[in-house]
Amino acid sequence: MSQPQQTLPREAYLSAEWYAAEQQYLFGHSWQYLGPADEMPAAGHYRCVQLGSYPMLLLRDQDGTLRLLHNLCRHRGMPLLEGSGALPQHLRCPYHSWTYQQDGSLRALPQAERFPCLNKAEMGLKRGALDEWQGLMFGHTQPDAVPLAQWFAGLEDTLAPHDLSACEEQPVEVHTLKANWKVFVENYMDGYHLRHLHSVSLGKHYDHDAIAQGQLGPHWYFYQPLTAEGHKAALSSSSYPLIPGQDPKHLGAYVHLLFPNLGITASEESWSLLHIEPLDALTTRVTIRSWAMPVSTLRYLMLREPKSPGSADHPVKTGDLMGEDIAVCEAIQRSMHSPAYQVGALAEELEAPLAHFQQAILSYLKDMKANR
Known part of the structure; x- marks a missing residue:
């Protein structure tokens, strides 16, 4: 097995030019x-959305048709x-x-006689593509995009077995980081740091020697089982009940990165989406939406596992x-x-997903630039 290596240059995490290229x-x-x-x-109803460099309009017209x-x-413009x-x-x-129908077709324009060569049928709003996968809606700026089912082909077999039908959404978390979006994604995919950085927050509940992970195209999936101690805690002292659908004998964490910037994380008691949005080259917004089984406030307070005593004087020890x-x-x-910053060798297996992610970005940028 070859040693995984950093392939993105330092400028990819710092420069406005890289940020602009990624957006486009x-x-x-x-x-x-x-x-x-x-x-x-x-x-x-409608909602304005931004897909990279493209301002888009997501709407459902009076007939109920959803359009992008x-x-x-x-x-x-x-x-x-x-x-x-x-x-x-x-x-x-x-x-x-200029006025358009809800389907985007050009309806009318004032002083139309000033545009003798204009063909109204050709001047409707440009269209994007919309599709649904696993109960999630995705949009693409190009109407002829690769089909969504093809884009995510095979990933459904790696997803957590959780049945969310009886779950309730928890309060939304929004974090704004002073860091490039790729720094956050690479940390999210890094299995090497789990037993070290998170020795307090994860404790001894997950088996760091039994990680299973892989790639499907540019996407990544990961599974880490609970230890015997973690399994016992999940069944007896968790703040929330187990989400249905799981095999009680095989509990653990299921983690995915849907390339380039959507994380899905499922534990024995919660299921979460992490939407990772670059705001500029040096700033990232992470929106976390989580679902869990209903629980009374009393049960939550009684069974909530107290935090291990950390050191409040340093953020990595809290x-x-x-x-x-x-x-x-x-x-x-x-x-x-x-100027002295440099990434050394990456850990075999545990940090290999970082190299794969970086290569996927380089390949995607190269291919898209070549086709435009």
Whole structure:
């Protein structure tokens, strides 16, 4: 087995030029998560979304048809709508009053005689692609994108067996990191740090010597079973009941990265989505939505496992897993500004997914640039 190596240059985590290229060619030309499918706009509603460099309009028209359109007037590129809300009967550009039907076709334009060569049938709003996978909605800026089922082919066989039908959503967490989005993703995929950085927050509940992981195309999947101690705790003293669908004899953590920037993490008692959004080259927003079985406040308070005593004087010693990860990501990002910064060899197997992720980015950028 060859030693995995860092392939992305330092500039990939620092420069505005890299960020712009990723926005245009990576996020702008890959399937992007839009939310749970059952939360898409109701009939007669819309929501503006940003897919990389592309402002898009997600709407459900009066007939109930869900559409993804480029939010750019075909005349001079003015956005038609902002934010979200009730969908107007017609989409009117505020600049020159070009008006579109809810399906994106051009309905009318003022002083049409000034455009003697214009073919209205060819001047509708540009369309994107929409599809659903495993109850999640994804959008793509290109109408002829590779089918979503093909993009995720094989991943369904690696997903956690959890049945979420009886679960309740927990409060949403939003974290803004002073770090490049790839720093967070690489930490998310790194199996080497689990027993070290998270020795307090994970304790002895997970078996770090029994990790199973792999890649399907650019995507990554991971499974880590509970130890005997963790298994006992999950069955007897967990704050939340086990989510149905799991084999009580084979409990553990199921973790996925749906390339490039959606994480799915399932434990014995929770199921979470991590939407990783780059805000600029040095800033990332991570939105975490989690589901768990209903539980009374009394049960939660009685069974909640107290945090192991950490050191509140340093963020990587607090016993809070997410806080530990954020602190490390931001520290690594600061280190990257040093001209002496360099990544050494990566750990076989445990850090191999990082090299695969980096190569997937390089290949994707190269292919998209070549085809545009």
